[in-house]
Amino acid sequence: MIVVTGATGNVGGELVRTLTSAGERVVAVSRHPAPLPDGVPHHVADLADPESLRPALDGADALFLLVAGDDPEGILSAAKESGVRRVTLLSSLGVGTRPDAYRHAESFENAVRGSGLDWTILRSGGLNSNAYAWAASIRADRTAAAPFGAVGLPMVDPADVAEVAAAALREEGHGGRTYELTGPSLVTPRDRAVAIGAALGTPVRFVEQTRDEARAQMLAFMPEPVVEGTLAILGEPLPAEQRVSPDVERVLGRTPRPFTDWAARMVGAFR
Ligand SMILES: NC(=O)c1ccc[n+]([C@@H]2O[C@H](COP(=O)([O-])OP(=O)(O)OC[C@H]3O[C@@H](n4cnc5c(N)ncnc54)[C@H](OP(=O)(O)O)[C@@H]3O)[C@@H](O)[C@H]2O)c1
Numbered sequence: 001m002i003v004v005t006g007a008t009g010n011v012g013g014e015l016v017r018t019l020t021s022a023g024e025r026v027v028a029v030s031r032h033p034a035p036l037p038d039g040v041p042h043h044v045a046d047l048a049d050p051e052s053l054r055p056a057l058d059g060a061d062a063l064f065l066l067v068a069g070d071d072p073e074g075i076l077s078a079a080k081e082s083g084v085r086r087v088t089l090l091s092s093l094g095v096g097t098r099p100d101a102y103r104h105a106e107s108f109e110n111a112v113r114g115s116g117l118d119w120t121i122l123r124s125g126g127l128n129s130n131a132y133a134w135a136a137s138i139r140a141d142r143t144a145a146a147p148f149g150a151v152g153l154p155m156v157d158p159a160d161v162a163e164v165a166a167a168a169l170r171e172e173g174h175g176g177r178t179y180e181l182t183g184p185s186l187v188t189p190r191d192r193a194v195a196i197g198a199a200l201g202t203p204v205r206f207v208e209q210t211r212d213e214a215r216a217q218m219l220a221f222m223p224e225p226v227v228e229g230t231l232a233i234l235g236e237p238l239p240a241e242q243r244v245s246p247d248v249e250r251v252l253g254r255t256p257r258p259f260t261d262w263a264a265r266m267v268g269a270f271r
Contacts, residue, residue: 001024001025001026001027001059001060001061001062002019002024002025002026002027002060002061002062002063002064002169002170003026003027003029003053003056003057003060003062003063003064003084004016004019004026004027004028004029004064005029005030005045005047005053005063005064005065005066005068006029006030006064006066006068006090007026007028007029007030007036007040007042008028008030008032008033008034008036009030009066010127010129010132010158011090011124011127011158011161011162011165012028012030012064012066012162014158014159014161014162014163015064015162015165015166016028016036016037016040017037017162018159018162018163018166019166019169019170020037020039020040022166022170024170026040027040027041027042027043027056027060028040028041028042028043029042029043029044029045029053029056030042030044030045031044031045031046032044043055043056046069047065047066047068047069047075048068048069048070048071049069050069050071050074050075050077050078051074051078053075053078053079054078054082057078057079057082057083057084058082059082059083060079060082060083060084061083061084061085061086062084062085062086062087062088062169062170063079063084063086063087063088064087064088064090064165064169065087065088065089065090065108065112066089066090067089067090067091067092067104067105067108070104070107072107072108072110072111072112073111075111076111076112076115076117079115079117080115080116080117084117085117085118086117086118086119086120086168086169086175087112087115087117087118087119087120088119088120088121088122088165088168088169088174089108089109089112089119089120089121089122090122090124090161090165091105091108091109091121091122091123091124092105092123092124093123093124093125093180093181093182093240093241094229094233095109095123096123096180096240097233097238097240097241098229098232098233100225100229101225101226101228101229101230101232102226102229109121109178118175118176119175119176120168120174120175120176120177120178120179121177121178121179122161122164122165122168122179122181123178123179123180123181124156124161124181125153125154125155125156125180125181125182125183125241125245126153126155126156126233127155127156127157127158127161128155128156128157128158128183128192128259128262128263129158129262129266130155131144131192131196131262131263132266132269134146134193134196134204134270135269135270138196138200138204138270139270139271142197142202142203142204142205143204143205143206143207144189144192144193144196144204144205144206144207145206145207145208145209145213146189146206146207146208146209146214146234147189147208147209147210147211147213147214147231147234147235148189148234148235149188149189149190149206149208150188150190151188151189151234151235151237152185152186152187152188152191152242153186153187153188153233153234153237153241153242154182154183154184154185154186154187154242154243154244154245155182155183155187155192155259156181156182156183156248156256157183157256157257157259157261157262158262159257159262160181160183160248160252160256160257161181163251163252164179164181164247164248164251164252167251167252168251174251179245179247179248179250179251180245180247181245181247181248181256182243182244182245182247182248182256183244183256183257183258183259184244184255184256184257184258185244185258186242186244187258187259189206190206191259192259192263193205193206194206195259195260195263196263196267196270198260198263199260199263199264199267199270200267200270200271204270211231211235214231214234215227215231218230218231
């Protein structure tokens with residue numbers, strides 16, 4: 001049995017679907033219940049309180065773990081004591097490229113590596129689903145605002161991250177590996193607005209934000225060091241942040257899905 005934390009999110013939701021379609025027994029964990037595929041039990045638990053996870057972990061073989069809370073060692077001890085043998089952590093590319101801004105995720109990576117469990121770390125690039133931030137404005141007046149409209153990053157499809165996670169959780173051969181997960185090519189914010197417009201069949205107007213406008217918006221839901229790190233990645237990406245990684249293809253045996261594919265699948269959110 002596999003416990004999926006963050007099971008109602010963009011990556012976790014795809015992972016629950018992928019695992020259940022493959023016939024796995026899955027227990028879904030998040031702080032708030034939300035619709036799940038038929039037959040998937042849900043446990044309310046908060047990663048900030050490792051004890052709250054114990055009922056979900058009972059009888060589990062594997063754990064898909066998000067970076068949340070401040071006690072990764074406590075989460076991993078609870079998992080080990082419950083008989084979990086394998087853990088896959090969803091981390092960020094930024095741990096390798098912007099260590100100062102990603103200390104929190106780094107502390108989870110260190111705990112996972114030192115856990116004694118069979119571990120795999122997934123360092124994800126920016127998720128295509130970040131474009132949901134535009135859903136309200138695209139629905140309202142067909143506009144999408146972002147800074148650094150001409151700077152491309154190899155954004156990744158949450159469904160590809162989920163498929164790699166499913167492989168790491170179910171198959172041998174991924175233990176002790178840290179995978180970098182990106183999409184197949186660089187896409188700029190302007191490209192993303194165009195792709196959503198194409199999926200809608202009506203153009204989306206891109207509005208270039210200043211750095212300060214973007215910072216003010218991000219500070220509403222991200223801590224300050226993460227905002228500065230994110231702005232640096234979006235505006236002045238390092239070569240390592242623009243590199244298309246071969247890891248999705250290595251694990252899945254196919255190229256990662258392009259942003260246009262995500263936009264076509266998720267177009268309903270922008271109508
Ligand atoms: N967005 C990016 O570009 C990006 C890039 C690299 C890595 N990542 C990593 O990927 C992760 C998943 O992204 P996503 O888009 O799938 O996230 P999401 O859609 O926001 O979903 C987050 C999920 O985690 C649950 N959750 C959040 N805090 C929790 C807690 N303290 N205890 C238990 N469950 C908790 C949420 O449900 P409840 O709110 O109900 O608990 C939800 O199910 C992010 O958290 C981030 O660490 C993201």
